[in-house]
Every structure is written in C-alpha cells, then in structure tokens.
Amino acid sequence: MKINIEDVKYIAKLAKLQFDEKEAAVLAMEFEDILKHFDNLQNENCDGEPVESAKADTFLRSDRVSVYENKKELFQNARAMRDGYLEIPKVIE
Amino acid sequence: MKFEDMSIQDILKGYREKNFSAREVTQSYIEKISKYDSDVNAFISINEDGAIRAADRIDNKIAKGEDIGLLGGIPVALKDNISTRGLKTTCASKILENYIPPYDATIVKKLNDSGAIIIGKTNMDEFAMGSSTENSAYKKTRNPWNLECVPGGSSGGSAAAVAAGFAPLAIGSDTGGSIRQPASFCGIVGLKPTYGLVSRFGLIAFASSLDQMGPLTKNVKDCALSLQAIQGEDKMDSTSYKGTITENYVENIDEGISGLKIGVPKEFFQNGINNEIYESVYNSIRLLEKLGATVEEFSFPATESGLSAYYIISSAEASSNLARYDGIRYGHRTDEYESIEDLIVKTRTEGFGQEVKRRIMLGTYVLSSGYYDAYYKKAMELKNKINLTFKDALSKYDILLSPTSPILPFPIGEKTANPLEMYLSDIYTVNINIAGLPAISIPCGFSSSRLPIGLHLIGNHFQEKKLLQAAFSLEQELGLDSRIPKF
Incomplete structure (x- = not known):
C-alpha cells in the first residue's frame, strides 16, 4: 500500500478539505x-533533463496602480x- | 436550408445578400434551444435578451451599410469557465453558483468586437476536470448523436451545442484534450491553438501552463475564421505570444497538401484502440496519400508516461489555482462554522464536487514534502523530454496524425466509478498540451453504431495555417454528411 486512510486525512488537511472515513x-x-x-x-530515464521554469518570452505589464x-x-x-470594505465573518474573539 | 444546418460562412453570406436578419437567425437558435435543450442539456444559462439586443445592433449596422465584423451576427456559445461581464459564470461548480464576473475575458471582448452574439453559457465538467461532462454540478450533457452516450469533455456542452444545431460556433477550453475529444465524440471540428496564441485572461484557471481556449465549429473553414477573431497578443496575459502571427487562416485554405510530410506515432495505434477507430483513421491516411502527402510511422515512446506527467502537472497546478476558493470574498460560503479554518474547510468541502476534490488531493500529494521529487519533479523532467521528442518529429514531418480518442463515445455512467479508466481516455491528447502545440480534431467517419469518430492532426508551434490546410483538404476529400443529427 502506497497510501492509507491516515495519509488521505493528512493531505486533506493540507488541501483544506474534509472526508469522512468511508470517503x-x-x-x-x-x-x-x-x-x-x-x-x-x-x-523514463530523464537524467540531465532540465526542469523548465518561467519561459523567457513571457512579458509583464508595469506594476501601476x-x-x-x-x-x-x-x-x-x-x-x-461596510464603509467600502468587504465585511467578513468575525474570526478573532 | 435551415439556420441550424448552416455554417458560419453560409450565415455571413446570407447577411451579405440580405436574405435574412441577425435577429431572425438569433431567434431561431434560441427557439431551437428552448425546444430541445431539455434533451441535450448543453447549456447552463441562456443569454436571450442580451443576444437579441446584440442581433439588433448588427441589423442596424447592416441597414446602414457598415462593416459588421469578422463574425458579425454569428451566435456563439461560451463554455461556462469563460468570464462574461454581468453573465453568471459558474465553472459548473456549486462553489461559483451565483458568481457574476465584473469583467469580460479578453476572448469575449474580441468576440464582441468581431460582431459575434453571445447566446449562452455551456455545461462542462466542473472546473474543466473530466472527459465526459458528467462531473458538472448541475446537469449531464447528452451526445446529440446518441442521447444515451456522453458528449465527451470537459467542453461537452460546447461540442453538443454545435452538434445539436444550437449555435454555429462554440468556444471551449483545452487543458488535456477538452476541446478535441468532445469535438471528436460529437462529430464536429475542434481546435486547440498553440499555447499563447489566444489570451487566457478571464478564463477561470484549471492548470495555467496547459490551458488554452479555441473554437468548435461544423467545419474547418469556420474554425479558421473563428481563430482569426480570437487570437492575438494581450498585455493582460503574461504568457500571451508577442511574436508575429498569421492574420488570415481562410485565405489559401484550399491550397492542397501535395508534398506534405505526415508522421504517425505508432504507439498511438497499439494497446486499447477501438478497431473501428483504427480502420477509420487508416482510411483517412490512405486518402491523404492519394492527395499527395507522404505518410510515415515514427516512435513516440513516452505515450503512457506522458499521461502520468499530465495528470501530475495539471493536478498540481489545479491544487494551487483552486486554493483561492475560500468562501471569503465571493462564491459559496458555508452556513455554520466555528473558526476561520472551519469556515474554509466546510466551504470547500461543500462547494467542490468529487472529481475536483480528487484532483486537488492528487495535486497536493504530488507537491507535498517527500513526494515532490518522485512525482512532480520527474513529471517536469519528462515534460522536457516530450518537448524534445515532438521537436525532433516536427523537424522531419509537417504534421503529425493520430486518432483523437482510443474509444467511441461511451454510455453515460459507464466510467464514473473508475477515475483511472476515465483518465486513460485522454491518452492521445494530453501530450500535445504538455508541448504547447496546436492540434485539431475533425470528423473522419462513423462507427457501425453511428457514433462519430475523430481524427487528430498536430502541427508545430504557431503553424495553425498548415494544420488547417491539411484538415480542410482531408475534410473535402472525406465529404462526410455535415447535417446535424436527429435526436
């Protein structure tokens, strides 16, 4: 077994999801x-294959407000x- | 001819000759949708008032003798992951059930600027994750060729809408085959352009390095015209291509393919391919040879491992992209919670469907400490190897050819219990997204059970023109009946 119920629960915690025992x-x-x-x-022998990061030919627009x-x-x-702000649920007592 | 049987070119010709008005065309499509979409379930929402208003604007322009644009008066159905200002955009998810975008995607702006009329938003697999459109939170779309079968996915609603005669043009998104496979299942043409050719700004992200939008149409010429309208550089998408692009794909589309070199990856014709698909695609290969092309086999060994790399990379990106759905700023929010953590977890658990959760979990797993090297890093290394294999093949051949799908449209419900089996149906399309190449699916025949079969042509980066020329030649030679199915 590569993965058990405990692993699933741990990953769920990281992903902010919840599963019951059956799921x-x-x-x-x-x-x-x-x-x-x-x-x-x-x-697959991938020795020496580089891992591509962002492409050089992408472009960014200037960071202007x-x-x-x-x-x-x-x-x-x-x-x-409220007063031009998003009102969100109270999270700090 | 009925409007529903008309191609985009037919409708545009009718406008030029003043045979009918944009209002008549638009109303006729809306009537057809209201009468028959309860059988097909292609749409999540209809933009009736907006479409009629847009049609009247086109008719005004026609009356004044003004230019109506490249797609002037053409009704278009948009996949419901494309942001439309003021029109609900749900991604077929409960988490975005009432979400109304405050802005238009660039592709929507371009469609509006070219005179197209947005007729509605189409059903899809939730967040474009799936190959059958059964993962929608709202409805299951049916294949107009056989209502018991799936239309493919994830752009199943878009493909079914065109196939059913609900719109002459639909836009889909393709992360691993989501335009081409449903086009194949529904007997229509679907193009995934080169990554970067069409701006992704306003496309709700699934896997940003793989996502690309493209047209679904009745024929290749319509597809070429539609691509002209939606392509181009966009400062709102940093991955948008800023080099020179082909402006006109329709011109010389009938140039023929004499001398064209076509490569066939032999691994795509081995394990698991349906026999009728095999025969049908080989029939097309013989036709292409007759038209003057040379066809040769080559080896693409990473076919199956490419599928693994695709599911690892796309799920990893999805797990990150979908982290934004937390119930705070917009979208679904759970009713009862004890803490902020509880609010987020409950919101996401309620709001996402089973397949989306599975992909988020898979993506989180392959990125997690201890597994990153074995899965994500390895997949990214293989991505590079896949790129090189295609580069080598496309230095020898102009076009690559394969079936679009190894299987025929399958009965609704047949594969929902086995996610891996569903994933395996994408085996011929996913590698193309990994390499960012353009590819088109065109109908090449029917099975004995009268289900459509699709053929997949792959070109080099930004060589859509050559791809469309080849597709057009084959389409003309095949001369398949393009009438819409009776359902």
Missing part, C-alpha cells in the same frame, strides 16, 4: 490505482460591504 477509504483505493499508473514515470471605477460591480459577489 477517505475510497480515495485511498483510487489513489492506489492512480499512483500505480504513475509508476511508469520511473521507467489604477482606480477601478465601478466598485459596485466589482464587489457585487461579496456577501456584505
């Missing part, structure tokens, strides 16, 4: 299958606003 058992089984397939990577005029539209998906 975690199913996931562990599915991961077992998928990771077994991933083992075919180990047959501009005012977004339509605030109402911008915040239309927020639950609540």
Whole structure:
C-alpha cells in the first residue's frame, strides 16, 4: 500500500478539505490505482533533463496602480460591504 | 436550408445578400434551444435578451451599410469557465453558483468586437476536470448523436451545442484534450491553438501552463475564421505570444497538401484502440496519400508516461489555482462554522464536487514534502523530454496524425466509478498540451453504431495555417454528411 486512510486525512488537511472515513477509504483505493499508473514515470530515464521554469518570452505589464471605477460591480459577489470594505465573518474573539 | 444546418460562412453570406436578419437567425437558435435543450442539456444559462439586443445592433449596422465584423451576427456559445461581464459564470461548480464576473475575458471582448452574439453559457465538467461532462454540478450533457452516450469533455456542452444545431460556433477550453475529444465524440471540428496564441485572461484557471481556449465549429473553414477573431497578443496575459502571427487562416485554405510530410506515432495505434477507430483513421491516411502527402510511422515512446506527467502537472497546478476558493470574498460560503479554518474547510468541502476534490488531493500529494521529487519533479523532467521528442518529429514531418480518442463515445455512467479508466481516455491528447502545440480534431467517419469518430492532426508551434490546410483538404476529400443529427 502506497497510501492509507491516515495519509488521505493528512493531505486533506493540507488541501483544506474534509472526508469522512468511508470517503477517505475510497480515495485511498483510487489513489492506489492512480499512483500505480504513475509508476511508469520511473521507467523514463530523464537524467540531465532540465526542469523548465518561467519561459523567457513571457512579458509583464508595469506594476501601476489604477482606480477601478465601478466598485459596485466589482464587489457585487461579496456577501456584505461596510464603509467600502468587504465585511467578513468575525474570526478573532 | 435551415439556420441550424448552416455554417458560419453560409450565415455571413446570407447577411451579405440580405436574405435574412441577425435577429431572425438569433431567434431561431434560441427557439431551437428552448425546444430541445431539455434533451441535450448543453447549456447552463441562456443569454436571450442580451443576444437579441446584440442581433439588433448588427441589423442596424447592416441597414446602414457598415462593416459588421469578422463574425458579425454569428451566435456563439461560451463554455461556462469563460468570464462574461454581468453573465453568471459558474465553472459548473456549486462553489461559483451565483458568481457574476465584473469583467469580460479578453476572448469575449474580441468576440464582441468581431460582431459575434453571445447566446449562452455551456455545461462542462466542473472546473474543466473530466472527459465526459458528467462531473458538472448541475446537469449531464447528452451526445446529440446518441442521447444515451456522453458528449465527451470537459467542453461537452460546447461540442453538443454545435452538434445539436444550437449555435454555429462554440468556444471551449483545452487543458488535456477538452476541446478535441468532445469535438471528436460529437462529430464536429475542434481546435486547440498553440499555447499563447489566444489570451487566457478571464478564463477561470484549471492548470495555467496547459490551458488554452479555441473554437468548435461544423467545419474547418469556420474554425479558421473563428481563430482569426480570437487570437492575438494581450498585455493582460503574461504568457500571451508577442511574436508575429498569421492574420488570415481562410485565405489559401484550399491550397492542397501535395508534398506534405505526415508522421504517425505508432504507439498511438497499439494497446486499447477501438478497431473501428483504427480502420477509420487508416482510411483517412490512405486518402491523404492519394492527395499527395507522404505518410510515415515514427516512435513516440513516452505515450503512457506522458499521461502520468499530465495528470501530475495539471493536478498540481489545479491544487494551487483552486486554493483561492475560500468562501471569503465571493462564491459559496458555508452556513455554520466555528473558526476561520472551519469556515474554509466546510466551504470547500461543500462547494467542490468529487472529481475536483480528487484532483486537488492528487495535486497536493504530488507537491507535498517527500513526494515532490518522485512525482512532480520527474513529471517536469519528462515534460522536457516530450518537448524534445515532438521537436525532433516536427523537424522531419509537417504534421503529425493520430486518432483523437482510443474509444467511441461511451454510455453515460459507464466510467464514473473508475477515475483511472476515465483518465486513460485522454491518452492521445494530453501530450500535445504538455508541448504547447496546436492540434485539431475533425470528423473522419462513423462507427457501425453511428457514433462519430475523430481524427487528430498536430502541427508545430504557431503553424495553425498548415494544420488547417491539411484538415480542410482531408475534410473535402472525406465529404462526410455535415447535417446535424436527429435526436
């Protein structure tokens, strides 16, 4: 076994997700299958292959602040606003 | 001819000759959708009022003799992961159930500027993760060729919309085959452009290094025209290509393919390919030879390991991209929670579907301490090797050819219990995203059960013109019936 229910729960914690015992058992089984397939990577000789990072031909726009005029539209998906700020649930007692 | 059977070119010709108005065309499509989409489930939302208003604007322009644009008066269906200002954009997820983007994606701006009419937003696998459109939180799209079968995915709603005659043009996104495989399953044309050719600004991210948007159409010429309208540099997308690009793909599309060198990766015709698909693709190979192309086999050994690399890289990127859904600023928020941690965990657990959670978990796992080297790093090294294999092949051949999918459209529900089996259906398409190459799927025949079969042509970076010319030649020679199916 590459992965057990405890592993699933640990990864879930990192991913901010929650699974009950039954779901975690199913996931562990599915991961077992998928990771077994991933083992075919180990047959590839990739010695000396560089790992590509950001491409040289990408470009960035200048980091300039501009005012977004339509605030109402911008915040239309927020639950609540107060004094121009997003109102979020109280998290500190 | 009915509007639903018309190609984009037919509709544009009708406008030029003043045979009908944009309002008539748009209304006819909307009527067809309201009558028949309950059978197909291609759409998540319809933009009826907006579409009619846009059609009237086009008709005004026509009346004044003004230029209506490259896609003037053409209804377009957009996959529901493409941001549309003021129009709900859900990614087929509960977590974005009521999300209304405050801005348009660049591709939407470009479509609007070219006169296209947004008719609705199409169903998809949640966050584009899937190959059957069964992972939508809202509905299961059905294949217009056989309502018991899946339309493919993840752009299944877009492909089904075109195949069913709900729109002459749809836009999809393709991270590992999500335009090409549903195009193949639904018997239409679907193009994944070179990475960087079409701006991703406003496409809700799945795997940023692999995602690319492209057109789904009835025929190759429509596809070429649509690509012209949506491509181009964009300062809002740092990966957008800033070199010189082909401006006109329609011109000389009928140039023919005499002398074209085509390479066929032999590993794509081995284990697990459906026999009827094999026969149908070989029939096309013989036609291409008849048209003057030379066809040769070559070896692409990393076929299966490429699939592993794809699922590792895409899941890793997804786990990071989807970390933004925390229930704080927008999207679903759980009702009951005890702490901020609890709020985030419950929101995400309720808001994401099973497959999305599976990919986030997989991505988190391959990036986690102790597994990074064995999985993510190895996959990235293989990515480089895959790039070199394609580079070598495309120095010898102009175009590469394979089936789009090893399997025919399958019955709804058949593969949902086995995620690995579903992943394996992407085996011919994922490597192309890893290498950032352009590729097109065109219909090349039907199975004995009257299900469409797709053929996959792959070109070199930014060689869409050559790709479309080859696809056009084959399409003309095949002369398949392009009428929409009865369902």
